[in-house]
Amino acid sequence: MKNNITIVVLGIASAVAVGCASMSHNDEAALGAKALELMKASFHEQGQAKLDRLDQDEVQKVCSEYNGDRKIPKDVADRLEKAELATIKYPADGKYVGDWKNGERIAQSGVGMQFTDTAGAATGGNCYACHELTKAELAFGTIGPSLYNFGKTRGYTPEVQKYAFGKVYNSEAFSACSNMPRFGHKGILSEQQIKDVVALLMDPSSPVNK
Amino acid sequence: MADPMKIRANMAGDKVEVKVLMSHEMETGQRKDSKGAVIPAWFIQNVTATHNGKTVLSAEWGPAVAKNPFLSFRFAGGKPGDKVAITWTDNHGDKRTDEATIA
Amino acid sequence: MSRINRTVIAALLATAGVALAQQPRSAVEEIERYRAALGDGNPAELWEARGEALWKEKRGPKNASLEQCDLGLGPGVVKGAYTVLPKYFKDTDRVEDLESRLVSCMVSLQGFSPEQAKKDPFGGPGKKVPMDALVAYITSESRGMKMNVQTTHPKEVEAYEVGRKIFYFRGGPHDFACATCHGADNQRIRLQDLPNLRKTSDAQKAYASWPAYRVSQGEVRSFQWRLYDCFRQQRFPELTFVSPASIALTTFLAKNSNGGTLEAPSIKR
């Protein structure tokens, strides 16, 4: 291992020496391995957050590589989206829309799954952190698009309901390397909670559609 | 033992502008610790500022004053080189006085 | 506030004769006013004063001060030192940021064990720790100076490149990486502006505004704390204080801020 690191460092040094901005794939892979090794030694488990949170799945691995100026190739994106689409468990009862009032609470709440949070306690979706949803809430983020009038503009159809459910369940199935968490796939929100968030987006009486 | 205050006193036209930072928790008595026990209130109750022995400001504070309090005020009759002294007393009876020279 | 409420209040104020000087400002403009109003009178000054006293105080088993600590510009040089950190140090044979360098000096000069020196990395309610105060003092001595981090030693190069990988590393239940929130221009989380740390101008402004007095916590927070709490919110495990990954990531971010003027300790939400 020690020899490997030395080689990596030499590789970097030479790359820098010639003023080369991009590195070869091999250098990147070796650096990635080194970074992971260093991270495993630099974090410790606390509360519900164990070290296995640093073990990346395929989406995390691929999307860590294709970042910033390196855009994900279309074939890789297609492959990822197809695999993620297969993970979505749509409600057995065929109903996608729950209670928008509860959905609003979920959209407001950012608690859950941090090492300071109680394990197993109800988690939020924190939708407002990244999205505009209603006109009443001024403190909304802009990492994601505005979802104001989501149902009103797209139509209150079963197809849009199903899409909204799937998107919240696993965003990577529709847009590879999206920044949005895979709320259903990763067990952040329950099926009922996702239905409630869908209601916030799709219920005609929800403030999102006012 | 409380930390010293940070006091600035500068001429602003014909008046002295005083700015003071105090080191204090200003605990409201409404918060709970991680075990659910109420953290007792602990806050500055009285602040007095004097210039040449004369009181130029006195204040009563409740726990709603922000942690590590900041206070600024202006008074007439001071000149560079004069001393401004500030004293605070908290609800534990702890007390601290610091002094600054008008610049 | 609803539009109706605003109108009612505007009417009330108008009745009271307190004329609204301007048209209602946007939320972002109001937040700017909020920040500006706090700028004058930063409680971080209380930490700076405490840190300066601690720097000169004889402490530890060797009953020595930190005044001979080499922070990167030679023993005892405090002014400007923060602008060259993180940096490779020959005596410890590794790259160190300010906090890890202070730990090294507490060990070598004052005779503390590494465990003792690292025991209380961050302050909290009713708990003042030397590290926060020392960090506030030392950074304040570089205020107004330009960041100037060099990666000439191979270990500095390695720290920078590994730090870059960590910046883009997605993990945890939410798939978050540093880049999730800090990889694009002009984004906000809730009302907070998110600097794009891939871009020089944003990186300069962001890095050079730490450490900071956080009004929400009433504490001066170091850059080690900034990373610690970002990773907490990323749902990662707990970042170990002055760990190699934290120093590597700091090297990446600090170097990207080169040329930026240090405006720290600052005051933040």
Place this chain on the structure above:
Amino acid sequence: MDGGRRRILKGTGGAAVLGLAMAAGLLRTGSAWADWNKAAFDTKSLADAVKAMGGGAPAESKDIAITSPDIAENGAVVPFTIASKVPNTESMALLVEKNPNILAANFQIPQGTEPWINTRVKMGQTSNVIALVKTADGKFYYASKEVKVTLGGCGG
């Protein structure tokens, strides 16, 4: 905290408990009480606060100015400047309507000191904030403005 104090006094009255309460800093002894208007700091409304300060109904005044941002990025620290042009202003107080207790701070302004104060208070939620002025002849005047408190940061 004051609610707690009353509970202890009414609920037990035992000397040992009182001793403990004192040790815990819930109660205070000594003369400092004299120049701290506990009754006023216990009130929940503007009318009660003025009453506790020995006044009658306060009148709204255009000669009082409150300067602050309309939106606070964090309720833990909200900066305010209050200024009075009311003749013979003797004291100025800052009140936050929706805080657990309305009165935040009260400043005595002697002759020669400008009726102008800049300080920072905590706000638990979006609320009206009131600047209350007492004149030398014992009359009370006020002005108010709403300040919104937002949820900051990542919300987690």
